[in-house]
Every structure is written in C-alpha cells, then in structure tokens.
Amino acid sequence: MQYQAPDSFDAAVTLLNAEQGMARVLAGGTDVLVQLRAGTVEPDLIVDIKRIPGVHDITAEDGGWRIGAAVSGVELNAHADLCADWPGVAEAHDLIGSTQVQGRATLTGNLCTASPAADSVPAMVAAGATARVQGSNGTRDVAVEAVGTGPFKVSLAQGEVITSIFLPARGANGGDAYLRFIPRTEMDIAVVGAAVSLTLDGDKVASARVSLGAVAPTVLLVEGAANAIIGTSLDDAAMDKLAATASAACNPISDKRGTVEFRTKIAGVLAKRAAKIAYDRAKG
Amino acid sequence: MIHVTTTINGDETEFVCDPRETLLDVLRDRLSLTGAKEGCGTGDCGACSVTVDGTVVCSCLVLGAEAEGKEIGTVEGIATGEDLHPIQQKFLDHAALQCGICTPGILVATKALLEKHPDPTETQVRYWLAGNLCRCTGYDKIIRAVMDAAKDMRSAA
Amino acid sequence: MAFDEAKKDFNLIGTRPARPDGIDKVTGRAQFGADKAAPGQLHAAILRSPHAHARIKSIDTSAAEKAKGVKGIVTRADFATGLKGEMWNKLENVMAGEKALYDGHAIAAVAATSALAAKDALKLIKVDFEVLDHVTNVDESMKDGAPVIREGAAGPSTPEGMHPNVVGFYSSGHGDVDAGFADADLVIEDTFTTEATHQGYIEPHACLAQMGKDGKGEVWCCTQGHFNVAKVCGHLLGTEASQIRVTASEIGGGFGGKTEVFIEPVALALAKKTNRPVKLVMSRSEVFRASGPTASASMDIKIGMKKDGTMTAGRGVFRLQGGAFPGAPGTFTAMCAFAPYALENVSQEAYDVMTNRPKQAAYRAPGSPMAAFAVESVVDELCNQLGLDPIEVRLKNASREGSKASFGINWPRIGLVECLEAAKAHPHYSTAIPENGGRGVSCGFWFNHGGETAVSLALAEDGTVSLSVGTPDIGGSRASMCMMAAEELGIKYDDIRTTIADTATLGYNEISHGSRVTYASGLATIEAARDTIKKLCKRAAAKWGIDEDAVYWEDGFAKPSGPNAGEFEPMSLAKIASKMGATGGPIVGHYEATPEGAGVSFAVHIVDAEVDKETGSTSVGRYTVIQDAGKAIHPSYVEGQFQGGAAQGIGWALNEEYIYGEDGRLQNAGFLDYRIPVASDLPMIDTVIVEVPNPGHPYGVRGVGETSICPPLAAIANAVSNAAGVRMKSLPMSPPRILKALDEA
C-alpha cells in the first residue's frame, strides 16, 4: 500500500485516476482504518486529503455554510453560527462515536461510507444539503441523498472526490432535529435514525423534509411523512399520520442490531419526537 | 517505508514505518512508548488515546504517516519530571484504577477535557469518557477522581 | 488458620493507602502482556476457522512458508501427541486437530519478522475443509438429530440415553419437593434463558515466548495463573513444567477469562521452531471468537410459597452449554441457585451440554449469576402476587449459621441476614420508586476458594521487606498484601515491596481465581510474617541471652515478655535486620499450604430502573450493593470489586450477548456491537461493606471478587419487569426484547 498526501484536489484526482489497483480517499480515517484492520478493504493507494488547503474551513456562502471535506466533528461543533442554524445536523454529527472519533470523523466520510445507519446523513438529507464533487471532468454539485446508492455503495465515479458539503440558508422560522435509537447511551451504531427539518408559517408547518436512517438499504427521504405534517401544527392526528407513514416507508432487515418489527415501529416513534423538537426550534 | 518527522511529548522524533502501520503501532513497536494500549484496534475502547495537535484521538485510527509535522501527546508526557499531574494523583487517591489498562487512555482524555471544560458536570464527564471503556471499576471512582481533580485544578488556577 | 478473635485493633487494615504499583500505572510505565519486547523477536498470527464445524482434510502451508519475512509455521503436528483427558482437551482447544469445532478455532500459526508480514502470510495458507452441520443453542444441542460434536465425551455422571452432546450431570437436594409444593398457597413455575457473555477485559491475551531445542523455555504473559501456564505449556509441548519459566506481566483484567491458556503454547512452539523470541497478541475479534466466554443457560424453576412468605419448596433444572468441550459450570449453577434460602424441600439438577462455540471459561462466580436470575425472578413474582415485601420474604427464608444449605452442608457463620438487614435499613430502600420506574432486589451467593499457596518474605539489612507472592495482582491485591505484612510486622506500609514471583522462584500457586487472593495469599502472607517474627524473636533472645519463649513481638519490636525475662531495651525489626549477617544470616519467613477455610459470601443488590415503553429502552437509576466482605483489608478495592461486578452484571442483564448467525459465525466480535456499559450508561454505584468475619481467616477475610456479579442480573430483571409491568424471562433485556414482551402482554 502507498500513502500520498497531495496539496491540491487536482493532484488528488490525478493520483486517484493514475492508480491501477484499488484507491481510497482518507478523510478522518475512522472508517478507513477500521476496514484496513479488518482486512475488508485492502487498497493499493491511500490519498489523504487533510493537507489540502481549505479542507478544514467552514465558510459562509449564500446565507448557508460550505464545510470543507476534512472538517471534523470537533471543528464543526465549535462553529457557533453553523450550530445555531442547523442544530440537527450538528447534533447528528456529534452523535458519531466518541470524543476521540469526533476529533477525526467528517461529514464527507460519513456520507461516502454509505452506511444505511450513518448518523449525519439523514440530518443532511432533511436539511437539503449538497456535496461538491470534483473529478477529471470538472466539478458538480449533487444532492446528498443521491450519493449513497446501496449499503456501502456510492454514485461517485472512479477518481471523483468530494471537496465540500454545502448546507443551504436556514431561512426564517426554521428548525431541524435528528434522533437515533441505540441500546446504550453512546458508542453504538443507530438501530434507527430520524431527521426532520421544517419551516413554519405562524403555528402551521409550511414546508418539511423527513429522512430516515437504518431502515432501508439507503438513507430515505420520505415525502409522505413530510406531507403528513405540512399544514398542521403537529396535532395528535398529524403526529399519528407522521408515525404511520414513516413506519410504512421502512424496508429494514433483522440483524444483530435490531429486528424488522422493532425498526419499523421505532422509526415512527423517533419521527414524531424529532418533529416535535424541530417544531419547537422553529418557534424559537 | 515512509520517513516521518514529528514531535512527541515535546521531543522531535523521527521514524520510518510501513504505510499500513497505525500511529499506535509506531508508538508501541517502533518508539517503545508502550503507555498507549491496544484494547481493540478499531476505535471502540479508547485505551490508545493520544492527542494530535491538542485534539484527543484514537491512535489506532491514525496512520503513522499522518504524524508528519504534528505534535503528539501521550500518557508518558503527562507528568512533569517526577511531579505527577493532579489527575494522576487523584486517580491514585481515589483508587480509580483496578487493573490499570484503561488508565493511560482515560488520563489523556481527561486532561483534554479539563483543559477545555475546567468545571464539567458529572454527565459531561461521563459522556466525554464514553469512548474510554473500563471493565473493572464500573466508572464510579474514575468519575469521582475526575471531578475532584477538576475542583483542585480550578482552585489552583 | 482460624479467625483470631483477639485481633481487633488494626493499625493499617481498613485504611486506604495508595497502591504500590500506582505510579507505574498512571505514568504508562507498567508493563502489561503486550508491552514487552525481546531483541530479535518475531511476531506471530493465528489462522482461525471461519466455520462453526468442519473436518480439516488438509492444510497446505507451502506458499506461506515462502512468503516475505516468514520464519516458521506450526499446526497441530507440532504439539505433543498421546495426551489424555483434560490436557488433550486443552490442546484440542489451543490448536484444532481433526475438526474445527467453532468459528475462530485455531488451525495454524505463523511467525514472521513483522506483525503485518505474519498477517499477510495467513492468507497464503490453504485449508481444505469439509463443512459439517453445526449447533450453537443449548436446547437444540440436546435434541435427537442434533449434530454430534464429539462421540464419547460424556463423563460418568451423564444419564443413559441422552444425546452425545450431553456430557455431564449433577443433582442434589433434600426433603420432599412435591409435598412442599402441595403445602404452598402459590406455586410459580417458569422457564428462563440467558445468553453467553464475555468477561470483556480490555487487555487482549498477549505473550512473549522463547524456547530452545533443549525444551527450556521462558514465557512472559498476562494471566491469572502463571504456574498453570507453565504446567499446561509443559504438557502441550511435551516437556516439563519446571523447564518453562513463566513471568506474569501486569494484567489488564481477567475476571476468570485469563485462567485459561490459549496462545502461550503456540508462541512457544513457534519460538522452538524458529529459535527466536516470538510475540503473540490476540486481536479484539480473536478475543471474542476464540477465548472463553461464559456458558449460556436455559432453566426451569418452580417455587412454592405460603401467604405469609414462607417458601415451602424449590426445584430447578439447569441446562448449560459450555462450547465444544465439557466443563460448563452447571454444578455451580445448581448449587448456588437456592443457596440463599433455608428450604426444607429442595431439588436441583444440571446438564453440561456441548455446542459449536468456543470453550467457556470462568467469568466471576461461574454459573451463579444465571441461577440467581432465574430463582430470584420467581421469588420476586411470588412476592408481587402475594403482596409481600421482597426483603422481608428473603429475611424470613434466609440461610443462616447452622441452617442446612440447598446442596447439603450446614452453614458456618455467614452474613446473609446482616446484608438483608442492611438493605432494609438503607435509605435507597425507603425512597419512593421513580415514576415509570421499578425497583428490583436480589440476593446472590458464591463459595470462594482457598487453593495451593506459597509466599516468601525476606528482610533486607535496612529493615525493609520484600514479599514474594505467586498470585497475579488482578485488582490491587499487592496493596492488601503490603498492608497485611506491615500489620503483622509492625512496620510501615511503604517499607514492604510486594512482587509477583515467577514460576521458578516460588512453590506452586494456584490461579488467581475463586476470589482467593486476599484470602489465601493474604493468609499465607500473615503466616509468613508470623514465621519471620519467630525468627526475629529468636535473634533478640540470642542477643539478650534469654529463652526464645521469653521474647514477644509488639508493634515492630522484640520485647522481653516480662520482668522475669530481664530488663532489655526493645529491639526494632530494623535493628535486628541490620545485624542479621553476623547473627545467623538471612531472615526469611515463608508459608506454603492449601488453606481450606475460604468463607462463602452473600450479597444483596437494590436497583431502580426506568423503561421507555415506546422504545423498550432501559435506564438504570439508583444502584446499591450490599455485600459481606468478612473483613475489608483495603476498603477502596473492596468497593471497586462491588462496583465492577455490578457494572458487568448490568451489561449482562441489558445488552451484552454472543450473537450467532444461521451460519454459526459470531456476528458481534467487537466492542461496538458487543455493547459493554460505557461511562454514560451507568449511575454512581453505592456500596455498603458488611463485615461478618470468616472463621477461616485470621482477620476474617472473605473473598469479594465474584459475589458482586451474582445479584445484578436478577435485581435488574426484577426492576425492569416491575417498571414494564411484564415479567422478563430472557437475558439480555435488550430494547427489541422488552418491546416485544410489552406488545405481547
């Protein structure tokens, strides 16, 4: 295995394209090193992007936030303005692993591992985040929900790398939240995750996005669940409908972390609880 | 093999390593700094905790090659000469270790915690240390030692 | 040696000095199993079976042998032949023979110039497996048609006509249980299960070994019993235990799991073959797959009770699987089950069953926690249905001095009643139960153990003392040894240095297990100190020219025993030591024996838990441990044992389990998915040390390390069941299980 730490994304793309065998991008490494250790991935080339100028920066852009590909959980959560705009995204990312993992783990890495249970991804999906992708044919922006295509599979082409994540402008009267279910209080992978982002018009929900994790091969954007609460003030009927549509959207598996029945039921419970928090945040 | 120049506990250090070797492998096997322990090798136990440029990380999740130009801090660097750091002393006073295999990682993580949050709540301490597994103590005496150290360090500051 | 009723005013016993190995452990200097290196050492890695059950048709190591850096490869062919019984079982577990018996079973091992090279070479070893049907569940394994793990493994106690996987049986009891049940106002009968769990010590097994062609070897390893390591390695390598010197490293947790030998013989075989030191360290997934987890259990319990709370009869049937070898601790399970209760009618039986899982090892009070879970759940249910207070009922039926134990003996002095009284009086028990919460109470029992013990205590000229013990320090025992020696000799705690001697230095010492260290090595230390004192008095007598018997020892001084003995200035230990070269040579006290007076120990735990009925999630609120320690030498380490056992029990009760897939492979061989409690999962754990002296120890010490894990499974199950309003009968009570039980209720 070779290790390279280029000083530009252009150089990174060139290295990735030149590699005949398997190449892996290294951000925080909290997935990559686990895979190396287990021998499940045996790359010929590792391209560490952390020495590229700007990858640790968070910058204001069009009222939203552009987050460099190597921004760690610690760096993200230290950014007070971003956390005020998108507390759901910040908290979701903060849930990943331990203090130690937070020192390294990135949104980009969480997205590119494409685990159905990734914590920050439902929150980013609900927020309407996009990823900026650079390849040999230039740069494109893709919706976050279009990056993962199946468990541990991404839509990025050979040689493509994500350079940053963009969180759009929060706008007035908006709020978001992410909740996950784990059996312990920390250090677990989500059995179910649910994110809700919404805006209010008075007491009524004007717009909403609901996203679920760990209940299908990819993170889901559930339009029906959003529709269940749009136009309501989260009355009991709306909440029941939200839970029912969220549960109905689930297509989970039974595994060491949870059963089909459990995941399906909890998706509804968490969607309701997350919606309530997002609503209260939007109210301010 | 990769040649790396880094700073460890304030000392400039050079080493060569295989690109697959982790920082933990390098510290333990190449530099004989065996204070950081391997409990899992996959980020789950925190026994290998070190600081990289002041941020606490699992050294089993960092490649040795990544240490180039960084400042690494390990448990061996916590005491000043023969003077124990207050958290080290409190761990002894409170019997906060039984077997002691988790202790180096917990001390590294605790030092970072108290530098950032000098007055943590019990809940804050428990969540900060959630990535440092201890199987012997049930955490009770560890948490008490950390809270007590924080108190003493605040009054000394 | 009997309890010394006269010895009441202690100087040091009961105080909390800093441990002697403390500074090494907070500065990173302490050397654990994987921390030692030898010049020119090789690194080893083990190839393990991916199959739960498979015939090994052939192993081709030729490609691996040629790989870069590889210096040697061993398979079963490199170990002793002709072993029988227990040693054959041990070898079969250390390195598979004709069959791989579980996922993770060792097949071959490589030594190479680096750990990465050894790991790479494993991929080049070709094994031709014939995959066989497997079974991992205890009840399935007993059924007709279950795959046979090994013919002829059954012991003599096994009843006729059982499946060959049933390899052991135990039964005991007294009275007429059916008459007892007929006498009861309420009889409850139910079935309970627990899953296998792992001790979860944070330090993986690790060793460094050297061995020459002459069969003389050296091993450095983390173990609870280095003398046992020498013995087993001797057998497995076809040499003598005395030819293998084993040094115990600092040990990063064991809890029973490091009483077994897994990798040391492999490292020695590779060292012999390559003529180089070999370091072998297990990965975490190897620890889960291929060390010794607990047994899992399936249990039927029936108990009768009168309206006033009198228990009229109890019956238990316990089925335990202990992996692919005989040895599940069913006998202990059965013996411990009803131990807290003085029952007129009781019967218990246990089956030892083999499955395609790693061989179980001891885990803190092996077999007892699951028994307590089953029995104490039924007792709780009886109390609920009869509207009785759970502590009053336990007090009413409690075992006490002179009452007949469920397994036959008459109890000596025991402290269960004292523990129950302390629980009743504890503020925890009188506070209101939180809303949405439930409270659980449980008793627990463990025997404790003595075992072969040798210590030696040598004086230095400067009046300090070097104490050598042979029981690895698994939780601060060196502090307790220093305290006991200093107490006896009347010198300062800091003037004693306790060392864990290697196997060539001291007589045989049994493993640090059975909560025996503070009891047995402690007793031996006290005896060795008293032996030393005799020798000190003799030197003083010679100096004073009086009779030996006219000298006694007090607070660190030899003194003439009265006016008749003559007027002499008391002589300090340091003074006598400083002259010992000229007065007869070195002064060394020693003790070697097998103390038989280990004191059993009881505990009572109280816990409050809350259950989120929408998600099945449990949180543990308040937790109180009350346990009889006999005498707490160093109370901080006694409390630590209480708290650690409770925390492990909480994990076992709520989330920890071995999860096997349909394919017989372990699904969660890592901390992330095995889920031991983390700091944010637990509350502070309150402790009450009860001291009912053990008649078999001079200070009254009882072992404390194991009993603390007996009550928590049941206490938490009772709290959760009471909070959820539905009886939980299977552990772990993970959220999906709780939610399912709620849905079905």
Ligand SMILES: Cc1cc2nc3c(=O)[nH]c(=O)nc-3n(C[C@H](O)[C@H](O)[C@H](O)COP(=O)(O)OP(=O)(O)OC[C@H]3O[C@@H](n4cnc5c(N)ncnc54)[C@H](O)[C@@H]3O)c2cc1C
């Ligand atoms: C102990 C532990 C606990 C964890 N707990 C959680 C948890 O609770 N929730 C959770 O969601 N995850 C968890 N994880 C997984 C992991 O920490 C997260 O997925 C993390 O966000 C990954 O980020 P990273 O920067 O470390 O990624 P890396 O490991 O660096 O990379 C991950 C993947 O993304 C690819 N990649 C990285 N950067 C780019 C890029 N710029 N362009 C293209 N591809 C790229 C890599 O090649 C790799 O395939 C845990 C991991 C550990 C070790």
Ligand code: FES
């Ligand atoms: S060894 Fe690094 S976290 Fe366990």
Ligand code: FES
């Ligand atoms: S003291 Fe043993 S793991 Fe913490």
